[in-house]
Amino acid sequence: MYGMLLESVQHFVRTEYGEDMWCLVLEEAGFKNSVFTTHQIYPDQLILKLASCCSQHTGKRTDDFLHFFGQCFVRFFSHYGYDTLIRASGRHFRDFIHGVDNLHHQIRFSYPKMQSPSLYVETEDVKGAILHYRSKRSGFAYYVIGQLVQIARTFYGLELDVRILRNGPDSDGTGCHVIYHLQFDNTPYQKQQMARKSLQELTDLSPISGRNLFILFPFSVAFDRNMNILEVGGKVRELFNFHGFIGKHVETFFLFHRPRVVFSWRNVLTLQKVVVELECLNSCSERKKVEDRRCSASTRNLLLKGQLRHLESWDAVIFLCVPLLSNLQEMEEVGLYLTDLCIHDRSREIVLAGWQHGARLEVSYERQEERSRRLETNLKMRDEWKKKGNDLLYSMIPKAVAERLANGEDPITTCESFDEVTVLFSEVVDFSDLCLRLSAMEAVSCVNDVYILFDRIIDNYQVFKVETVGQVYMLVGGAPERRHDHACHVANAAIDMLKQLHLVDNKHCGEGVRVRIGIHSGPVAAGVVGRKLFRYCLFGDTVNTAARMQSHGEAGKIHISESTNKRLQHSGYITELRGTINVKGKGRMNTYWLLHKEESPWQLSTTSISK
Known part of the structure; x- marks a missing residue:
């Protein structure tokens, strides 16, 4: 089918149901970012798919939407001047249904690949008519009803009632055959019968041979x-x-x-x-x-x-x-010449007009299709860049918070308090020595490879990377998404970090990079502050304590506080008491080493990264 039918659907679904619903329906129909153009050919079943998708989102029947789409086409084609053609087809609605096939013939030169249906009246009386509809397409019975109802109302001021008498396959099995009973005020039929009878009585010409x-x-x-x-x-x-x-x-x-x-x-x-x-x-x-x-x-x-x-x-x-015949090429293919065509009809003019204008129309169609293809490509590129932008944004700000900011909320409203979260700090040790023996770019490359590995690891857990400052890597569990098992997710991520650190393949890092990790659980305030360079920040003593756990730890080990250790008990984690140590700014604290995790309902995802 030609794109003009789909343009009408697009226009009125957007108008009556909104742009968001149209985009969703188009994507579900498999035509995301499609730009329908008048003279481009599209799959015949696309309108049926669009009606089905609209039905799922509104609760209305698919047949109701096909009826609506048929009405949309009649309301839309006035933009192209076809309302003038309908008005000129006859004085009455009966003239239109008798001559609708003639209209299809008239526009076939503008739409040369059109596979129009066949409609003809079997019988009629003063109360209506029996109309046959045959087409190579199936499933459009209610679409045709919508068109007929809208044409009767718009151009002839009639309220048309349509009933389907038959809706099944055609006799040759290659299409459909629908029989409609049209009920409307058809008094012009009676007047026409009387005029014909009168003409027969008055005419007194001899028969033609x-x-x-x-x-x-x-x-x-x-x-x-x-x-x-x-x-x-x-x-x-x-x-x-x-x-x-x-x-x-x-x-x-x-x-x-x-x-x-x-x-x-x-x-x-x-x-x-x-x-x-x-x-x-x-x-x-x-x-x-x-x-x-x-x-x-x-x-x-x-x-x-x-x-x-x-x-x-x-x-x-x-x-x-x-x-x-449409042009000289068709005339040549069937073995005819201009002299074979009658002078009293317009066969010759049609053939010559098709030859003169066919090439120009073809060029116009190709240009329009090319513009459509470019626009579709640009829309797809827009979606790809939008996804990349969102991925970058979500790496800086949690998705739930970013969506609130996108909806116009003030950043300060995103700040909230959390009764308990688990914070992790990880630092590359001996970084000063690394900087002494390497150039600045080589040192940055080494640390970057470590952070890339960590980023891949935490994708397997419900944690959020807060920031990296120099050689320090910080993440949190339990914020902004509140969850009771935040300590377990952070602990699993920490164990994976140590286990997979050997995968860092950087020739500048020497025999291997070592890190020390510190973890603490407690209350925090969190949110986005400021209006430039948005970052999701954590505030509170819990952050300082977690940093102290890292700085007072040892290379290649996970140093955890007593509150985190309580959180991990009875979850299959093996910890070891380090003892009571003097923590800068905190005084004396009981701390632990997190060693590993036994096999339990919590399974570590250590193989997915290496693969």
């Missing part, structure tokens, strides 16, 4: 009730280079191309007010080839477009038609 009729319409065909050919026009004889037409079944040489119905006498009588296309078969063997490609958009055989008329005096039907 059949010979003149076939001269005026050199591509015409006449056949009787048995569907046997009575006569054909002279150009048809020249085209086939065969004179044995008379008495042969009409389907020997012609097939219905549009509408897609069985070539029977009953159907022929029903289709007298519908534009009909017959496909000429150059040989009998062509029939199976055509039937095998019925779902194709076009063929190389000649198409004849015209009207079927029942002539009571002959008790036969004549097909008054002209060749259906």
Whole structure:
């Protein structure tokens, strides 16, 4: 289908349900960042997917949204001037439904790849009509109802009631066939019947001879009730280079191309007010080839477009038609010349106009499609850069806090107190010696490799990296996301840091880098302060104590306070009493070494990083 149908859906879903819902629906339908353009071809089932996704988010039925989408298209196409075409199609709604196939023919030059459905009226009376809808697409029954209801209301001031009598596969199994009962005020039908009867009574002209009729319409065909050919026009004889037409079944040489119905006498009588296309078969063997490609958009055989008329005096039907050609290339493919086309119709003008403007239209379509592709690429790049920006932001500020700031909250409102968290400090030891034997860039490279390893490790635990200052690395568990097992997550991260430190592969680091780690649990205040260079900061004595645990520790060991040790008891962690030590600024404290963790419900994730 062409993009104009999807443009209408996009416009009105955005208007009535909001941009956020449209973006979500588009992503769920598999078309995130798609920019629909009028003349680009899209999958036929996309509208059905969009209706289904809208239904899931609103609670309305999918059929209700298809009905809504059909109405959207009628409300939208006025932007392109097609409302003028609808108004010009007839004085009454019955004129529109009788001539809707004609409208499809009129716009096929603007949309050459359009696979339009076939609609024709079977019967009508003063209360309504029976309308047949045939299409290669399935699932659009309610979409068509939406279009019909909106057209009747907008252009003819009628309230249309539509009931589906049949909704199933077509006779050949390649599409769908829907029969609608349309109920509306159809009093113009009665007036038209009376006018026709009056005209028949007043007209007193002598009948026209059949010979003149076939001269005026050199591509015409006449056949009787048995569907046997009575006569054909002279150009048809020249085209086939065969004179044995008379008495042969009409389907020997012609097939219905549009509408897609069985070539029977009953159907022929029903289709007298519908534009009909017959496909000429150059040989009998062509029939199976055509039937095998019925779902194709076009063929190389000649198409004849015209009207079927029942002539009571002959008790036969004549097909008054002209060749259906768009440009010189198509005319050449079917073996015709301009002199073969009638002077009294517009076949010649259409062919020449298509040749003159086809190339220019094609260039315009290609430019529009290229702009659409560039815009889609830019939107995808925007999403990628947005994700990178968010990843960078979330590495500096916790995601929950960053989202609050993005919603316009003042930074100070993010500050809150926590009854207990666990804070870890880690420092690369002998850093001064490292700086003496290495250049500044080599020392930074060495420390950077250590921090990259630590960053990968903490991704496996529910902890947040607060900051790095020089050779010191700080993280916290239990803030901003409150959790009772914060000490266990921090302890697991610390054990992994020591176990995987040997993975640092930097030639400047010598035989290996050593770190000492300190951990303490206690209350803190935390939040974002300031208005520039936002950082998530921790405040309180717990931070100072954790720093002292690190500075009073030993290389290659995890030094923990008594409060942290209590938190880790009965969770499978093996600790060892260090004793009572004098801690600067804190006095004497009982501290412990965290040795390792026994296998328990808490499993260490030590293999994922190395892999």
